[in-house]
Amino acid sequence: MGELEKRFPIYSKLLRLYPKPYRKQYGQQILQTTADMLDDAPSQAAKLAGWTHITMDLPISVTKQQLQYVGGIYMNETPRYIKRNSIVAGALLFPFMAALIANGLDKVINNHTLYNSWLWRTPVLSLWVLRLPELAFLLAGGSYLVYLARGTGSTKSTWLKRALDVSHSWPIIIPTIFAFGVMFLIAFHDVGQCVQSPSHLVSHANQTWQCAVNNQSLKVFRKLF
Amino acid sequence: MAKQYNQLPQVAFSILLALSLKPRHGYEIMKQVGEDSKGKIKLAPGALYTSIKLLNEQGLVKELEDQLDARRRYYQLTDKGRQELNAELEYYDNTVKLAKQRKVYEAFAGVAIWVN
Numbered sequence: 001m002g003e004l005e006k007r008f009p010i011y012s013k014l015l016r017l018y019p020k021p022y023r024k025q026y027g028q029q030i031l032q033t034t035a036d037m038l039d040d041a042p043s044q045a046a047k048l049a050g051w052t053h054i055t056m057d058l059p060i061s062v063t064k065q066q067l068q069y070v071g072g073i074y075m076n077e078t079p080r081y082i083k084r085n086s087i088v089a090g091a092l093l094f095p096f097m098a099a100l101i102a103n104g105l106d107k108v109i110n111n112h113t114l115y116n117s118w119l120w121r122t123p124v125l126s127l128w129v130l131r132l133p134e135l136a137f138l139l140a141g142g143s144y145l146v147y148l149a150r151g152t153g154s155t156k157s158t159w160l161k162r163a164l165d166v167s168h169s170w171p172i173i174i175p176t177i178f179a180f181g182v183m184f185l186i187a188f189h190d191v192g193q194c195v196q197s198p199s200h201l202v203s204h205a206n207q208t209w210q211c212a213v214n215n216q217s218l219k220v221f222r223k224l225f
Numbered sequence: 226m227a228k229q230y231n232q233l234p235q236v237a238f239s240i241l242l243a244l245s246l247k248p249r250h251g252y253e254i255m256k257q258v259g260e261d262s263k264g265k266i267k268l269a270p271g272a273l274y275t276s277i278k279l280l281n282e283q284g285l286v287k288e289l290e291d292q293l294d295a296r297r298r299y300y301q302l303t304d305k306g307r308q309e310l311n312a313e314l315e316y317y318d319n320t321v322k323l324a325k326q327r328k329v330y331e332a333f334a335g336v337a338i339w340v341n
Contacts, residue, residue, distance in 0.1 A: 001276060018287075022278065025278070026274040026277070026278065029251055029270075029297070029298050030271065031272045032243030032250075032251065032252075032296055033250075033251035033252045033255065033270040033273065034270050034296055036250075036252035037252055037255065037270070037299075038250070040252070040256075053267060053269045054269050054270065054271070056269075057269030057270075057271045057272050058269075058271055060271070060272070061269075061272055061274075061275045062260055062271070064275055065275060193241075197308075
């Protein structure tokens with residue numbers, strides 16, 4: 001540990017919030033400039049004001065650097081198929097989000113819901129509730145698996161490292177999780193009614209399981225499939 | 226065709242101005258920017274190096290090749306940086322001249338007040 005890291009143990013740890021390349025290039029200089037600034041402060045009050053300024057600035061500059069870093073990777077290093085497929089998956093999920101938002105707005109503005117509208121009739125409903133999110137999940141999840149297997153092509157790394165480092169794969173992970181969440185929600189949103197309490201779940205496990213398997217949402221989900 | 230004029234962000238301009246006389250290290254730049262702006266611009270180290278990184282990427286400043294201090298890195302203007310600074314100063318100079326010609330403002334006790 002260097003002299004400056006010993007002098008500012010908390011601040012030097014907080015500097016780890018910056019992206020690694022930036023920290024490597026400027027981290028030590030940020031600590032040195034902070035030390036110079038505090039050494040030059042004429043009073044304790046000035047030192048306190050200096051620290052307040054630094055503390056307020058840190059989250060802003062960390063956010064700026066992280067956004068630049070992530071943006072730079074997205075523009076220059078993220079494989080083209082990930083960018084394209086993430087946009088397509090997002091577009092496939094759009095009708096689901098739009099229908100839910102429209103329903104919510106209708107409830108707030110007109111005090112009724114769109115349950116009786118054409119959006120909620122079976123062929124249309126199965127399209128936006130199931131088929132499109134399912135396609136989005138397959139496309140995004142498949143692209144993520146391809147990325148894990150192939151990587152970016154520019155750097156050599158194992159699939160485990162690629163799975164842990166989401167800086168290249170986040171555009172495809174977000175729609176994968178979202179699409180999975182949509183399907184999970186559709187299949188199991190009624191299951192919550194089967195679980196009355198944790199102790200009931202333990203004492204009536206079989207009954208709870210039967211209730212969950214036979215719940216209405218899962219039936220609808222199966223029927224639509 | 227005339228070169229398109231791209232206005233620099235205020236902090237970037239202040240850093241270039243601070244480096245116009247001599248190479249400086251981080252804290253010297255911070256102090257000089259504070260003095261030049263009469264305390265209106267107070268840079269924290271995070272904001273300072275965010276701007277320095279940007280200016281470095283744009284080729285407007287660079288690290289001094291022979292560092293004067295083992296612990297502090299000194300930065301200097303590049304030729305491109307000096308050109309950008311001159312263009313910026315020329316722009317401000319013309320703007321102030323124009324404002325004076327049109328009597329847009331009158332200095333009153335150090336405060337610029339707008340008149341119709």
